[in-house]
Amino acid sequence: MSAAVVLVVAALVAWIRWPHDEPAPPPRAREYLDFTACLLTDAAGVLGADAAPVWAGMQAASAQTRARVQYLAATGATTADDAVPFLNSLAQGGCGVVIGTGTLAVQAIEKGAARFPSVRFVVVGMPLVAPNVTVVTASPDSPVDEAVRKVVVAAVPPAR
Template sequence: MLRNLTRWQVLAGAGVLVVVVALLVTWLAWPDDKPAPRERQYKSTTACLLTDDKDLAGDLAKAAWAGMQDASLATLIKVQHLAITGPQTPANALTFYNSLGVQHCTVIIAAGDVPVAAMTQGYAGFPDIKQAAVGGDVQGKPITVVDASSPESIRNGVKTIVAASA
C-alpha cells in the first residue's frame, strides 16, 4: 500500500506526524500554573479558643488567636475557635465551653469576661484539659491566667501555653 504513495504524500504524512508529536510533547511538558498543595502533618493535639459573640474581632480574642497561630506554626498543633452565640451569659456560654471539652481539646483558652465565667463554672468537668483565661475573673479557681495588659503580652502568653501542650 505504501508503494502506491508518491514521494510528496510520504513527506507530507511524515511532516504531519512530526508536528503532532511536537505538539503532544509540548503539551505534556508545559509547566502547571497551579502551586503545589502544601500539606501539614498536624500532631494529635488541639488548642481551642472560646470567644464571646465578637468572635475573633474582639481585642482579647484577636491577640489570643494570633498567639495560637504562632504556636501552631512552630509546633504543628491544630487550633480552632468557637464563638458564643445567643445570650452572652455564663449559663449560655457554659454549653459552648462544654462542647470544646467533649471534643477533647488539649488546651482551652477563654478570651473575655463571659467565656472566662463559663470556664470557671465548668473547668472541674474536664480535669485533663489545660485551661487558661485571657481577661475576666477566674475567682481563685486553678486556671492559668494570661497577662492581658497588652495585645503582645496576650499573644506571647497564649503562644507559650499552647506550645507547651505539644
C-alpha cells in the same frame, strides 16, 4: 544541503536537551499533631478586641508546633450559664487546652472547668484560681499574643 541538515539536527538536539521548566509539585496538606488548642470567645469571635491577639498567639503556636487550633464563638449567649454549653462542646470535643478570653468565656470556664479535670484551661487577663486553670496576663515584656503562644507551645505534648 548537508550543512543545513546538520544545523537542523543540532537545533533539534539542543531543543530536546534544553532544560524545560517542570511543573511545581502540587501543594501538600499540612500535617498536624494530634493535639488541638481551642478558643472560646463571645459572639464577636476572633475579630473581637479581646480575642484577636489571643487568636494570633494561637496561630503562631500552631505554626511552631503543628498543633491544630480552632475557636468557637458563644453566639447568642448573654450569661455565663448560656456560654457553658459552648465550653462543654470544646472540652468534650477533644481540645487539649481551652482558652477563654472576655468576661463571658472566663465566667463559663469558672463555672465548668471543674467538670473536666483532664483538660487544661487558660483564661486571659482575669484572675481565676482552679487546679486546671492557668491565667495569662500581658506585660511589657510579653504581650498577650506572645504569652498565649508560650502557653500553647508548653501544652503541646512532644512529637513522637
